[in-house]
Amino acid sequence: EKDENLRLIFDNINVWNEFTYRSRTFTKLEFDTPLSTRKFTGLFRNPELTSPQGFQKEAEKAVRRVKLLINRITNANTDEELRKVVKNLDRLSDILCSVIDTAEFVRTVHPDQKFSQEANRVYEYLCSFMNSLNTNRELYQVLKRVISTPSISSQFSSEERQVAHIFLRDFEKSGIHLPSSDRDKFVQLSDKIITLGRKFTHSQILKSTNIIEVDASCLDGLHTGWSTKNSDTARLSTKPWEAQMVLKLIKDENIRKKMFIASNSATKEQIDLLENLLRTRGELARLLGMDSYSHVFLIDKMIKNPDHVQKFLRTLADHHRPKALADLCLLREAKRQEIKCKELPIVNAWDRDYYTEKIKASSAQPVTPISPYFSVGSVIQGLSRLFSKLYGISFEPSEILPGETWHDDVRKLDVIDEQEGKIGTIYCDLFNRHGKYLNAAHYTVRCSRRVDDDDSVRDIPPDMDISEIGELATSEQGVRLRGRNGRYQLPIIVLTCDFARPKGDDGKPSLLSLVETETLFHEMGHAMHSMIGRTDFHNVSGTRCPTDFVELPSILMEHFVYSPTVLSLFAKHYDTRKPIPLDLISSHLKARSQFSAMETQYQILMSLLDQIYHSTLAMSTDFDTTAILANLQDTVGLFPSVPETAWQIQFVHLFGYGAGYYSYLFCRMLAGKLWKQVFEKDPLSREAGQRFREEVLKWGGSRDPWLCVGKALQDEKITVGDSESVSFVGEWVDCL
Secondary structure, three states, X not given: OOOHHHHHHHHOHHHHHHHHHHHHHXXXXXXXXXXXXXXXXXXXXXXXXXXXXXXXXXXXXXXHHHHHHHHHXXXXXXXXXXXXXXXXXXXXXXXXXXXXXHHHHHHHHOOOHHHHHHHHHHHHHHHHHHHXXXXXXXXXXXXHHHHOOHHHHOOOOHHHHHHHHHXXXXXXXXXXXXXXXXXXXXXXXHHHHHHHHHHHHHHHHOOOOOEEEEEHHHOOOOOOOOEEOOOOEEEEEOOHHHHHHHHXXXXXXXXXXXXXXXXXXXXXXXXXXXXXXXXXXXXXXXXXXXXXXXXXXXXOOOOOOHHHHHHHHHHHHHHHHHHHHHHHHHHHHXXXXXXXXXXXXXXXXXXXXXXXXXXXXXXOOOOOOOHHHOEHHHHHHHHHHHHHHHHXXXXXXXXXXXXXXXXXXXXXXXXXXXXXXXXXXXXXXXXXXXXXXXXXXXEXXXXXXXXXXXXXXXXXXXXXXXXXXXXXXXOOOOEEOOOOOOEEEOOXXXXXXXXXXXXXXXOOOOEOOHHHXXXXXXXXXXXXXXXXXXXXXXXXXXXXXXXXXXXXXXXXXXXXXXXXXXXXXXXXXXXXXXXXXHHHHHHXXXXXXXXXXXXXXXXXXXXXXXXXXXXXXXXXXXXXXXXXXXXXXHHOOOOOOOOOOOHXXXXXXXXHOOOOOHHHHHHHHHHHHHHHHHHOOOOOOHHHHHHHHHHOHHHOOXXXXXXXXXXXXXXXXXXXXXHHHHXXXXXXXXXX
């Protein structure tokens, strides 16, 4: 097959090394250059990013260009220049975001601390600079003038109109109506939130490990790697993996309880850091004249306000709770049998994993491992084949120049559309390494947008001496896409995962569990949204759309993992290349779905917790995140709260998804409905793929999400997007 090399560059370290040697030694660009004199490119082929100091240069060039654009926009006084205000604001945004987005990725993933630290410094500096622009009244006034002038705004395309109103909302959410001193305070609070958020998320990476001492004779079932104080006492680490093993396998309830409390404890400093972050967000909302941060965050989301979120979550909880209680009843019965009591006992938080594992072990037949059928390369190959069926899009391995990536394990894929040609680039950083951020993620390094109509020569006033300006950020020339007018900047994205590295000594590739395969499908869903969501404007391209809509394509992709039709495209044994047996799929799917209702109930609880933390309570004098969590666990959760624990400091999504964590559940409902109604019958249907592409993916953020979903489902009740639409979605429990 022509795509076999795609599989092998991920699965066979020797093939990868050979491909890397060819591309790095004999690239078309440097073929005739002696090795000793060849120059390295920078990260993502950006010549400035050969060293950490390049970030400062990129920031300076971006700021110079942005200042010229600010001058051009605020001095626009002809119809021709006023007509270009929205375009120039979008260019301004793209110039800053191209550096900010790259810096955000590098500060999180780059293994070189010097690169990471410099990227973080530039990230915080440019975010602060952008926050100051959002309070620039001159820019705001010009935009308002343009929008309110019919002779100009009537010429807007639907995309341009959406972009104009996005900028207007951003200004208004940034307190543009406030006095100058309050606008300055807005910038200060926004900067403080970024700093606190960074400390909060980073604290999880640096979190200290506790040690508990237990009776060594009670550790039956664990491997023999635990350190011992003496022959009678074992010392157990509270690192996540070790804690999970204890909670799943140790019969002694007291040891499980001790481990649960130790691994979910927190210092006063950690709790204070989180509460400071939440209070600062509340203070920002009050400054803007809003009741809470949740009100601020939800203004431009599908679900619109906190009342609608509560309505969705409560409707979902009411319809879903019977299923979750049925799961809990199984745990109570298992515990009753083990401790030999007459009444059904209370199942505590430290019992959950133990009895879940016990029930699964007792009810399941011996299951053949499934991971040999899911090598990383096979899954990437399968995704390429799937996208080819649905959208006419496939992946091709691409050359990597010296210095282009941050680690030798990174693979690069060109994304090829059968009609348009190359439409973007995906860097795949999929294998684990020491110090790497553990969570799977999708990073946008560069968005797509049209660039041939930038008219950048007019950024520089005629009376300005170019030699005194300094070097400026410039856009790429862009490429022409077959079937489209103009030239487009192509998107660049990075997917990161934490899969085991393929071994070179025995030729065995990295093999994925079913959950890890689902993760890769999920992240590729984001990637396709970035690739297909091509608009003329940066601010509505790809995944730049409301938080409670952006997860829809990625969660929809998870459903494809469990389709035998889709698995037939790629799920083959890494050694024998025999296809996966259908009965093996069925047995693993059954095991996977067991106790899923309990997990969904947990997601509902976390979504409610996120809403409460970002409600008006955040500004009360007795705001106590630990007490709020305990109350929610006792009223909505399935297991009683546990004194001396403060799990909330592990809830890192409180920063990145603050007031928006419900989005995951909301998108799960939408994706489940789309799967059942559009794809389930024939998941390889080009007609179904084109319907989803035309009604959802291609719009990026330039169309009302309710209209996108409603059109794809052909359901007018959904296109309305009101509180009743929210309730309808909350009732789709069977779509979870």
